[in-house]
Amino acid sequence: MTATPSYDYDLFVIGAGSGGVRAARMSAAFGAKTAIAEEYRIGGTCVIRGCVPKKLLIYASEFGHEMADIAPGYGWTYAGVKFDWPTLRDNVAAEVDRLSGIYARNLRNGGIKVFEARAELIGPHEVHLSSGTIISAKTILIATGGKPAIPTDVPGIEHAITSNEVFLLDTLPKSILIAGGGYIAVEFAFLLKGLGVDVTLLYRGDNVLRGFDDDVRLHVHGELKRKGVRVITHCRVSSIDKSVAGLSVRLTNGQALGVDALMLAIGREPYSEGLGCEAAGLTLKPNGAIMVDAYSQTTVPSIYAVGDVTDRKNLTPVAIREGACFAHTVFGGQPMAFDHDTIATAVFSQPPTGTVGLSEADARAKYGPVDIYKTTFRPMRYVMPNDETRMLMKLIVRPSDDVVIGCHMVGPDAAEIIQAVGIAVKCGLTKAQFDATCAVHPTVAEELVTMKEKWVTTS
Incomplete structure (x- = not known):
């Protein structure tokens, strides 16, 4: 009779970003003996050098326009206003430190062993840490994210x-x-x-x-x-x-x-280089992304991967949901695959962009003729200051069943509005149901339920 292998951990996670941390905490809550390794700082790209600090800089950058161009139209004037980069930079760094500390505490409070070291695969069940330690685990999860692409053929x-x-x-x-x-x-x-x-x-x-x-x-x-x-x-x-x-x-x-x-x-590239993927027998895509199935399992049964390193939908909330599905599947006794279709997302342009579902070009390629409802207008808050910022709103409707298959907007609060609209599009609501919804007035969002004239017909 063959003895059951003994491992140091039930789960070892490589990468303490959003996806890895969620997977580790949920797996530990399901009873798995869990460890996690992070080579840089706990929190990953989003918290340390991505979404969070960038959004704080975006907030800061909007004040100048608001004070110089918008506020005077409402009777406000400012004198002696100045901007100090070191103050902003240091305040952002302090907030990043705070959030990273919360992530670390939550991991340790969940009974998870944290290794502040680089981990490299040396087999289907083993990792080698930069500290020199070799650790075995029944299951390994890779959540190393991505990195900025840098061309190698440009002098200087x-x-x-x-x-x-x-x-x-x-x-x-x-x-x-x-x-x-x-x-x-x-x-x-x-x-x-x-x-x-x-x-x-x-x-x-x-x-x-x-x-x-x-x-x-x-x-x-x-x-x-x-x-x-x-x-x-x-x-x-x-x-x-x-x-x-x-x-x-x-x-x-x-x-x-x-x-x-x-x-x-x-662009960004999957961060799989030097991870030992070849030694462990993983299959990679040409761009270095780790190939996984719908349940985030790689071609090596004991190794899984979530987040940007798989190059599916490279968004922080997606990595978190993939990590949660992994925990449910492997340790929760509840196989679960995340649906990567119809994900609402935002670009924090100025004004911001919100989008969910198919673009017009993709909708036509998939379904043929579609109905387009579109409007551009100047939001109320910009009228008195005589600012030329415009709002764009666009709905794409499938004529065969009147279902809204795409919604796109650029303008004030678009990133906030698209979260709610994403529910409607995900649920397959029809244009008639949008139209039957009473408007909230005066708001820019009311245009979503008051656009009655087709911009483009099905022909």
Whole structure:
């Protein structure tokens, strides 16, 4: 009779970000003897160098516009107003420290052993820590997230920074070139401009926010330019030279730009390099993402993976839900797969973007003719200050059953509104049900239930 293997832990989690922490805490609550390893700081990308600190910077960047352009229309004037970057930077760092500490305490209070070390797979049931310890576990969960993509074929690329370093700058640059056109590039372009930086956005495509609805892309692109961000498209960085005067960045169109800083925001990659995936027998996608099934199980039965390292839907709430489903499946006796379809999300542009469901192009590709309801208008709060910020709202409806299959908006509170609309779209509500809902007046959100005229018919 073969003896049952003895392991140090029932579960060992690599990576203490949002997905790993949720999986560890829930698994421990189900009775699993659990440990977790983090090589940098507990909290992961979202808490330490992503969503949380970035949102705090966005809040800060909006005050200048509010005071200078909006408040005077309502009778307020300000004198002697100034912005101090070190104060903001240090306050954000203190809040990040506080949240990281809460994550660490919650893990330890849940009976989870925390290793502040890098962990590397050396087999289906073993990890090697940078401290030299080898630990065995019945089940291993990889939740190492992603990292900024950095090109290797650009001379002088070592002089560039990424979103990781922005939060740590000693001083704000007077001018910056941001390479990229995704949500990270767009958000930083708006927020740095709002903090007084001269911003140029460089994008290799024709319009920012690839993958979003085309009307959203055009609207956000227009807001970037209206806010004073210079946008250069169909172009990339070809080389970077550094001198005492700053950086000279040569572009593929032959231009040379002089800036104080260059930030790379050209995408993120799964953080699987050096993790020992090959030694453990895991199958990787060409971009380094760990291949998993619907239950987050890899091609090695004892090893699972959740979050950005799997490159499914790279969003913090998704990693959390994947981690929860993993715990239910493996230790809760309740197999559970997370539904990655129809996830509401936001881009914290200025004004913010909210979106859920299919874009118009994707809806037409999937269903053929669709009905479009769309409106643009100036929100009430901007009328008296005579500010030209516009709101975009768009509904995409499947004619065969009147179901709303997409909702997209750009404007004040769009990120907050889309959370509630996401419920409606997820539940498959119809346009008639939207129309039957009484409006809340006066709000921008009431347009969602008062758009009666089709912008585009099914033809």
